[in-house]
Amino acid sequence: MKSVHEISKLTGVSARTLHHYDAIGLLKPTEKTTAGYRLYDDAALRRLQNILMFRELEFPLKEIQAILDSPRFHPQEAISQQIKLLELKKKHLERLISFAYEIQQKGGYEMDFQAFQKTELQQYADEVKKKWGNTASYEEYQQNTKGKTPEELNAVSGELMDIFKKLGLLRHLPPENEAVQEKVDALQAFISKNYYKCTNEILCGLGQIYVEDERMTRNIDAVGGTGTAQFARQAIVAYCSSK
Numbered sequence: 001m002k003s004v005h006e007i008s009k010l011t012g013v014s015a016r017t018l019h020h021y022d023a024i025g026l027l028k029p030t031e032k033t034t035a036g037y038r039l040y041d042d043a044a045l046r047r048l049q050n051i052l053m054f055r056e057l058e059f060p061l062k063e064i065q066a067i068l069d070s071p072r073f074h075p076q077e078a079i080s081q082q083i084k085l086l087e088l089k090k091k092h093l094e095r096l097i098s099f100a101y102e103i104q105q106k107g108g109y110e111m112d113f114q115a116f117q118k119t120e121l122q123q124y125a126d127e128v129k130k131k132w133g134n135t136a137s138y139e140e141y142q143q144n145t146k147g148k149t150p151e152e153l154n155a156v157s158g159e160l161m162d163i164f165k166k167l168g169l170l171r172h173l174p175p176e177n178e179a180v181q182e183k184v185d186a187l188q189a190f191i192s193k194n195y196y197k198c199t200n201e202i203l204c205g206l207g208q209i210y211v212e213d214e215r216m217t218r219n220i221d222a223v224g225g226t227g228t229a230q231f232a233r234q235a236i237v238a239y240c241s242s243k
Contacts (some may be wrong), residue, residue, distance in 0.1 A: 001030065001039040011048065017201045026065045027051060030215060043214035057085050066215065069204070075212075140196035156194050163187050167232050168224020175234040176242075184232075184239040200240045207236035 004015045021027035022038065027048055029038035038240045042046070044092060059219040067073060145153060167183045174180070184203075191198035191206075198206075210216050210229045 001041055002045070003040075004038050007040055007045070007048070009050065013048070013052070021048075021051070024061065024065070026068075029170075042216070046075070050075070053079075053082050057089065063187065077151060079176075096143075112216075121237075144195055160190060161219070163190060164220045164228055164232060165223045167235065168228035169226060171225065171231045175231065176238040180235050181239055181242075184235050187236075189240075205237055206239045209235040 002010070004018050005017060007013065008015050018027065018038070022029060027044065030041040030044050031039050033039065035211075050068060051064055054067065055061075059067075067078075163183060163186055167187075168178070169182065170177070170180050188198045188203050189201075191203075196202075210220055211233050217229040220232060221227065224232075
């Protein structure tokens with residue numbers, strides 16, 4: 001675990017920025033000490049790394065959050081896309097540098113603005129946003145949580161965790177068992193009611209996140225018992241396969 005001060009020293013991101021990321025839900029601390037100090041684990045650091053990479057590529061914070069919170073988000077594929085975007089940005093900067101040298105050598109101005117074009121870079125960035133940015137779901141989530149107090153949001157989160165707790169009690173049963181599937185159905189309905197419309201596609205994506213995101217796995221296993229996150233994923237796969 002690292003403190004805000006340690007994260008700031010490691011990454012160059014100011015404490016004020018980290019506090020802002022926490023306030024808007026972009027990067028929540030893993031836990032807080034009894035004194036209220038924020039602490040971040042390796043999973044949080046990996047998310048911060050993604051945030052900083054997308055910020056270098058000039059993605060707005062709202063779009064970064066939509067991308068990282070998308071059920072379809074896959075870190076390995078995302079880094080390949082980030083590399084591609086960085087290469088396109090490098091290519092654009094190299095054109096600008098060459099153009100600037102040309103102006104310098106001629107001692108005047110060139111009425112040529114092609115070097116400023118970012119068409120290829122922008123097109124690829126739009127493709128990335130379209131692929132990962134689950135915009136409709138994110139906006140629905142924003143609308144459903146708008147105006148709610150932290151206490152109300154915590155209460156909703158507690159109800160969600162209670163579903164995982166009940167799922168954990170059924171780990172001895174096969175994932176396709178009727179009682180287990182009823183809990184998955186309840187999970188999907190709860191997400192649709194309180195966050196955003198949870199289609200089978202989104203539900204399957206969430207199931208994957210439950211086992212790939214260390215914080216999610218830890219939180220789910222904490223309420224349902226070790227292995228609950230993995231069991232929930234298996235039950236979700238069985239649920240979606242039957243539809």
